[in-house]
Amino acid sequence: MLIDCKSISKAIDADVKERIEKLGFSPKLVAITSKPDPSTVTYLNSQAKKAKKLGIEFEVMEGSTMDELLKVISTLANDDKVHGIFLTHPLPKGIDEFELTLRIPPEKDVEGRTPYNLGMLIYEKEYFPPCTAEAAVRILENVTEIRGKNVVVVGRSVTVGKPVEIMLLKKGRDATVTVCHSKTKNLPEVTRSADALIVAAGRAKLITPDMVGEGAIVIDVGINVVDDQLVGDVDPEVEKKAQLTPVPGGVGRVTTSLLMEHVVRAAERLAGKNE
Template sequence: MAGVKIDGKVIAQSVKDRVKKAVLELKTQDINPCLATILVGENPASATYVKNKHIACEEVGIITKDHKLASNITQMELNKIIDNLNTDNSVHGILVQLPLPEQLDEFATTSRISPLKDVDGLTPHNAGLLAMKKAALVACTPSGVMEMFDFHKIDLEGKNVVLINRSNLVGKPLYHLLLEKNATVITCHSKTKNITEFCKSADIIITAVGDRNKFTLTPEMIKDGAIVIDVAISRFQEKLVGDSDYDKIIQKASFATPVPGGVGPMTVAMLLKNTITAASLSSQIGR
């Protein structure tokens, strides 16, 4: 029997519905949640991502401030824009769309954002709080994955989880979030030997490689009834795909996410949720 589809569109809508209610509540306190986005250059994919985030914000009542910057902007000029947004009390969240042009330092840029407005959860301050189980603002994709588990009432305690990613954006935050739920987590990556053996022993596999030429998760690599969360998305043979073929994986897994329509919608939904959290934090400190 085929497993259960984890539908990111449905779960994302449930998050958006909660956010919409929270926006209305904040407005009764004269707080108008606002997200400022920064897009450097004219990368078509990045421009589409930012546009979709603005549309999502409009759907739930969050104000947006769009900053489109020339691709040759200097680090000093970009820093000044971020500094101004940090001190702008009408702005509650700041998002710098990555990747940045090569003359700009991504770590220096994201680290410049006020931790209270860091809706991507990428500042060293918020990453450190996450490791200490104290984070209020967590990277959107990892928190979206955790929302999926909550939605389907999947108990993570004592589960063996194989996480195939070690990036600051996905793998490392997810590692800490899973540990908080008392899962046993093994992180695999490009240098891991015998990755198939790790996968075969896992109750849950979360994969985020994003390159089918380097890695594909096949049904033979998972045990019966495993849960598969496919975070990856890339173009392969003229199609948008994840690290696995959903139609094949779902025949063996108890739960699995499709690509597209799985984790992707959750990332935007959690950005909206983080913006509301940041707006709430600003009200608590009198901003």
């Protein structure tokens, strides 16, 4: 069975719209990029579409050298009319993504990529959790009570795997978490033991039906392009024996909605500070 992620995303969007009306002004989000590849352009177009629909101002700024990008970030960091900043990923060779991330003020880091916001997760404070990790956890919470469940996470990246693991361990959520990576032995055995499986490996159809337990919940974070088609990390056949998020229209859809929610949250905080 497919998990209905559209309704989760719609509920977030409705809340965002209501909060923007209360704010009385349009919050602004700026994406910073450098020589964007086709998938980045597609990603930016979908952000632009969603922002427009919700009443959020959206702008894309480009730089081709570290100096140019550092200047862009510094300008945006000091502009009170800009509430959220995010860097597209990946950036071209020669651009130090980590160095740029360090310059984003945590209160405008709506994608939750700075060491401050990632560090907050360890303290169980979700100031701006990384949007994709938050989307995966939000979907899982929507489908089941997480407490005490055996959740297996495939992938240990800074943007998805690690933050998902920390968020699931948070007191109150209380999952028992196993994290797998490319050196994990007997991956199918581990994944089969999961009540819920979150897959963020970036390997098309890595998870096949024989690797999933009957009735498990499977959150497919992967986005891969195969023969010009978007496919996840999970074989769609898994839907026949488990609850599965679709690709496209699953985690990605909820991630975009949460990014916009973070922009509104940033604007609310700033408005509160200025009152």
